[in-house]
Amino acid sequence: MFDAKEFIDNSLKEIKNIVKENRVMSACSGGVDSTVTTFLVHKAVGEKMVAVFIDDGLRREGEPEFVVRTLKKMGAKTKYVDAKKDFFSALAGKTDAEEKRKAFRDTFYKTLGKAAKEEKITFMAQGTIKADVIETVQGIKSQHNVLEQIGINPETYGYKILEPLKELFKPDVRKVARELGLPKEISERMPFPGPALSLRVLGEVTPEKVAIVRKATVIVEEETRDLGTFQNFAVLHNDKATGIKNGKRVYGNIITVRIVESQDAVTAKFSRVPYDTLTRISERITKEIPSVVRCLYDMTDKPPSTIEFE
């Protein structure tokens, strides 16, 4: 049995031992992994840490404000970096899933490296967890926060990596969050991929397409809040389909809704959501987002599909 209290005690000691009198930066996206990491490091080294939130323009509705608010509430020194333009120009013209992940990752590390230089840090804390490590090594996905495994030498960015959650699976991270007294909004937070909504826009990522999938995401999250499922989200297709709006034939957007049950994201089952809920989601999405004419539901387990589409 995993003992969260023991893990925290050991982890705090270890972080202190490693960091010593140096300065640390903790990149926090607002997800449970990176927020727990930031909280742990802050608890261990206090003022020697600065939390950084990089706004890539790809976050969910209200997310940047929420993360910055949470970091400040925690008492952490907080740096907000507006890098929206950099990310959208790096993603422009890219349609292949791996190329998009790479463009995201490169821009992320360039931005983080710049912030690290400004803050003259020695260590960079990241919310890598065990599933990330396993899947990166297996080649299931190239996770942006597993540097060493994919052959990126963090020293070229001018800092050393601190990954206090590297040995934990998701349910244990949540236990640590609860033990640390983090609010439920964080400890029970759904997983959200590093490259954020860029993975949920098939084909080229543009601000307009991100805005569409962001709206659909709000609707899916509102309607599925009480399901207790592992991950609930929307994906915007590059394909278009015909529909009828105001009595006229139109050629419009397609949204897929993905709702899965899982313990650790390594395997997952698509959720048998009640049809009343699916119908409400489909009706709201096609009504509240005028360009969308069709709403699909993903009925594939992992494997053979992945949870995300890219």
Next chain:
Amino acid sequence: MFDAKEFIDNSLKEIKNIVKENRVMSACSGGVDSTVTTFLVHKAVGEKMVAVFIDDGLRREGEPEFVVRTLKKMGAKTKYVDAKKDFFSALAGKTDAEEKRKAFRDTFYKTLGKAAKEEKITFMAQGTIKADVIETVQGIKSQHNVLEQIGINPETYGYKILEPLKELFKPDVRKVARELGLPKEISERMPFPGPALSLRVLGEVTPEKVAIVRKATVIVEEETRDLGTFQNFAVLHNDKATGIKNGKRVYGNIITVRIVESQDAVTAKFSRVPYDTLTRISERITKEIPSVVRCLYDMTDKPPSTIEFE
């Protein structure tokens, strides 16, 4: 109340009156509309009619054989035209839904016109029904078998059009089929679009992509045979998504399953198919078609979507 017997009696008289001693061709795709039309005309004018089946390479598994067999059983003079190459070259490079429909329609009429010339006919019978006429006029879709309404002058093809079902909605066509004693396989047959599987391959239509959606269609039809729904089919996306096959990350195909309830195709509801059935379909498709990693279910009514994707 629609009286099928009365309709048939009047229709036979009318067809005889119009056709007189001339020769007629009836284009039969195997759908209930065109088969009932062919049967009616054959009953009315016998040897003066030749049934033609155009093999466009876009039919469902076993369909060409089934149609030719049905026509011969009916006692009709039957002409099989292999036009697969013509259709695939006309569709090559076309990705827009309307362009694809137009390429199909043009090739269809060119092929039919050639067959008509060879047979020296005066009349061409077609299975146009009322919903086709209404939707073409409203601009919901450009139906390939409503010539006059879309401004095509059939006389340029060298023949006059005979549309005995033009005033009927689908349920009445089925009543006529039953009254004529056609086998259940025909009278209860699901609607199938003129441009066939070309509408169910998003993006460019190639023989390889048609083969994939054809396989998925067999699985959907086998697993949903007893649902009593209006239309059940599969669509192959142009978008790709990530999946895991044999433990490795792959970038594969996406299939959407569409199952709707409807009376007349003018409006439709997506069917609340039991999840056991959807799961079986999803598992079979991703297992039996190696390139497919993801299976979606369409949860949109008509409106705001159409039944078909293009």
